[in-house]
Amino acid sequence: MDLFETLRALSALPGPSGTEEPVSRAVREMMAPLVDRVYTDRLGNAVGEKNCGRPGAPRLLLDAHLDEIGFVVTGVEEGFLRIQTIGGVDARVLPGREMTILTNPPLFGVVAALPPHLQTAEEMEKTIPLDQLRIDIGMDQQAAAAAVPVGTRAVYRAECFRLGKDQVCGKALDDRACITALLRTLELLRDRELDVDLTVLCSTFEETGGAGAATGAFGARPDLCVAVDVTHGRTPDGPKSGTFPLGGGPAIGVGPNMARWMSQRMEEKAKAAKLPYGLEVLPGDTGTNAWVLQISREGVATGLLSLPLKYMHTPVEVVQLSDLEALAQLLADFITGLGKEAPLCWSC
Amino acid sequence: MELFETLSRLTAAHGVSGREEEVRALLAQLAQPYCDEVRTDVMGNLICRRAGEGPRVMLSAHMDTAGLVVSHIQEEGYLRFSSVGGLTARQLRGQSVRFANGITGVVDAATEKGEKEPALSDLYLDIGADSRSEAEKLVSLGDTAAFHVPARQQGERVLSSGLDDRAGCLVLLLVMEALKSAPNDLYFVFTAQSRVGLRGVQTAAYAVDPAWAVVVSATAADDTPQADHRGSCALGRGAGVKVMDGSVICHPRAVELLDRLAEKHEIPVQHEVYKAGRSDAGAVYTTRVGVITGGVSFPVRHLGAPVEIADLNDLRRCVQLLQVFAESELSDL
Numbered sequence: 287m288d289l290f291e292t293l294r295a296l297s298a299l300p301g302p303s304g305t306e307e308p309v310s311r312a313v314r315e316m317m318a319p320l321v322d323r324v325y326t327d328r329l330g331n332a333v334g335e336k337n338c339g340r341p342g343a344p345r346l347l348l349d350a351h352l353d354e355i356g357f358v359v360t361g362v363e364e365g366f367l368r369i370q371t372i373g374g375v376d377a378r379v380l381p382g383r384e385m386t387i388l389t390n391p392p393l394f395g396v397v398a399a400l401p402p403h404l405q406t407a408e409e410m411e412k413t414i415p416l417d418q419l420r421i422d423i424g425m426d427q428q429a430a431a432a433a434v435p436v437g438t439r440a441v442y443r444a445e446c447f448r449l450g451k452d453q454v455c456g457k458a459l460d461d462r463a464c465i466t467a468l469l470r471t472l473e474l475l476r477d478r479e480l481d482v483d484l485t486v487l488c489s490t491f492e493e494t495g496g497a498g499a500a501t502g503a504f505g506a507r508p509d510l511c512v513a514v515d516v517t518h519g520r521t522p523d524g525p526k527s528g529t530f531p532l533g534g535g536p537a538i539g540v541g542p543n544m545a546r547w548m549s550q551r552m553e554e555k556a557k558a559a560k561l562p563y564g565l566e567v568l569p570g571d572t573g574t575n576a577w578v579l580q581i582s583r584e585g586v587a588t589g590l591l592s593l594p595l596k597y598m599h600t601p602v603e604v605v606q607l608s609d610l611e612a613l614a615q616l617l618a619d620f621i622t623g624l625g626k627e628a629p630l631c632w633s634c
Numbered sequence: 635m636e637l638f639e640t641l642s643r644l645t646a647a648h649g650v651s652g653r654e655e656e657v658r659a660l661l662a663q664l665a666q667p668y669c670d671e672v673r674t675d676v677m678g679n680l681i682c683r684r685a686g687e688g689p690r691v692m693l694s695a696h697m698d699t700a701g702l703v704v705s706h707i708q709e710e711g712y713l714r715f716s717s718v719g720g721l722t723a724r725q726l727r728g729q730s731v732r733f734a735n736g737i738t739g740v741v742d743a744a745t746e747k748g749e750k751e752p753a754l755s756d757l758y759l760d761i762g763a764d765s766r767s768e769a770e771k772l773v774s775l776g777d778t779a780a781f782h783v784p785a786r787q788q789g790e791r792v793l794s795s796g797l798d799d800r801a802g803c804l805v806l807l808l809v810m811e812a813l814k815s816a817p818n819d820l821y822f823v824f825t826a827q828s829r830v831g832l833r834g835v836q837t838a839a840y841a842v843d844p845a846w847a848v849v850v851s852a853t854a855a856d857d858t859p860q861a862d863h864r865g866s867c868a869l870g871r872g873a874g875v876k877v878m879d880g881s882v883i884c885h886p887r888a889v890e891l892l893d894r895l896a897e898k899h900e901i902p903v904q905h906e907v908y909k910a911g912r913s914d915a916g917a918v919y920t921t922r923v924g925v926i927t928g929g930v931s932f933p934v935r936h937l938g939a940p941v942e943i944a945d946l947n948d949l950r951r952c953v954q955l956l957q958v959f960a961e962s963e964l965s966d967l
Contacts, residue, residue, distance in 0.1 A: 304878065304883030304884070304885075305883075307886070326967070327924060328845070328923060328925065328926050328966070329885075329919070329924035358907055359907075360863060360864070360907045361856075368863055370864060370907060372883065417862055417864065435905060436905035436907060437866075437878075437889070437906075437907055491883070497919060497924070500920045501920055501921075501922070501923050504922050504923050505923040
């Protein structure tokens with residue numbers, strides 16, 4: 287598969303938390319040739335199952351999330367849309383942004399931005415609070431109120447394009463890049479013998495707390511799981527600690543959310559295949575679905591693999607394709623032989 | 635069931651989170667004639683079943699209110715307390731509260747006038763007792779008290795303490811009474827301990843294991859002078875169809891179905907987006923393998939204050955909408 291084209295196709299689809307169906311449907315179609323069975327559930331998760339055919343094999347769940355951050359319209363004022371956020375939107379980057387208003391058919395919008403000429407010195411220093419931001423859809427009050435009911439969602443409108451040689455820029459790469467990596471993992475596993483039953487959970491609602499992962503895992507009853515999500519890429523203006531350079535491979539999570547043996551196995555497999563990787567030490571809540579998955583039903587031995595991504599939760603998120611490929615390779619190696627090699631005590 | 639009279643009885647019943655006995659007994663008595671089965675679970679939820687052939691459908695409203703709980707009785711007879719369910723010092727100061735046994739008191743601050751806003755720990759409750767022994771004859775440590783302004787009707791508006799969510803409980807009772815057919819296996823659940831973290835509804839939803847759920851709750855009206863537009867509903871504009879609040883994003887199928895039913899039956903509705911608040915729906919939709927969850931809301935002004943204001947027609951619209959929802963053929967996936 288072409289990683290860039292797959293990622294570009296997924297990035298283009300709108301899927302703010304709770305209304306992920308366009309993304310879910312596309313992912314089910316992409317996954318179908320790579321697994322035995324695909325299905326969706328009440329909360330809209332896209333789930334693929336691939337069984338190894340061995341009775342009593344451990345069940346491994348892989349998770350990446352479908353949803354993206356977004357907006358919801360709460361009212362119309364002089365033709366401009368009042369909005370609230372879905373997930374962790376950064377209000378600083380909003381003025382002047384292009385938006386897609388998810389009516390049928392969708393509408394274009396731009397976030398109103400007062401020209402610098404009209405701002406006071408004090409205003410120029412401050413971030414405009416969300417409740418003062420409006421989306422301009424070029425309509426008067428009557429037309430806008432008729433076209434955009436309260437509750438309509440919106441997402442960033444942004445092209446997905448190559449940045450430099452191997453990096454990709456676009457919206458919703460958190461976590462569509464990891465969905466792409468999971469599809470690539472399934473492709474790599476196609477010709478390998480499995481000794482675990484695999485569930486690939488492309489989950490909804492991650493940006494608002496992980497409801498899709500919670501319900502999806504309840505349904506799938508895994509013994510083991512690996513959450514695949516993004517982590518912060520290193521930039522000159524950011525901290526050195528807890529960030530990972532693009533091109534340096536995936537970050538392996540270490541901490542109470544992760545079973546120690548799973549972190550170690552990932553590191554061993556990366557070394558054996560000479561894949562680049564980093565170690566991400568997370569002292570508590572990882573802020574990923576791993577946190578939810580670990581305590582599903584009787585508990586699930588959990589691992590976390592993260593893809594470095596710059597400018598998280600903006601419309602210009604950036605990832606590197608070589609990191610996607612390394613993550614998929616590492617995950618495929620991690621899974622191969624897992625049934626035989628996993629310790630008897632999964633929590634060790 | 636007479637709407638205002640029943641609402642008066644419901645709002646007058648004591649039921650601070652964790653101490654819902656009185657209101658639960660009243661609800662059980664009112665629900666009994668319309669249900670096949672009425673039971674109370676470990677958390678104190680009241681679960682009323684109206685059996686049917688179709689999928690399990692849960693309609694719920696929370697029966698607890700915020701209040702305070704006595705934590706210390708001073709030598710001089712004044713009571714110290716903790717807030718239950720999120721009441722702030724600003725909301726409590728200067729207000730009258732009543733215990734389940736009828737004992738009434740006034741909250742004031744043990745700080746000098748003109749000082750900064752008192753903290754909860756500065757507040758005390760005066761029940762008119764002159765000594766600890768006298769106070770102990772009236773109340774005990776652990777007793778709870780709540781606002782108790784009786785319901786009053788002014789035109790189509792009702793003013794009362796505790797409309798959140800006793801008016802929601804009333805809506806469920808009226809739906810039970812109005813139901814003509816029941817193609818679904820209906821569970822009417824009056825939940826406990828919602829105000830302390832959406833607690834009761836979690837065990838109720840786990841036990842009922844519904845395919846669909848609709849939560850009936852109050853939403854802060856966004857039509858007051860101080861409204862910050864984090865909400866979207868106005869009094870008198872009809873039943874709120876919840877799109878999202880601070881705890882839940884409703885299932886698109888639930889929103890679409892409620893919209894469609896409202897249009898078909900010409901029931902006035904308004905979409906509700908209420909980011910500042912939470913509802914039991916936030917705990918229902920993640921239950922087990924997930925629940926197709928929606929919400930029907932009624933706008934309330936001064937939510938959380940000793941006197942809240944709601945619109946009786948909005949409540950009637952909620953009843954109509956839930957009735958046609960409960961009577962519709964619901965499919966799972």
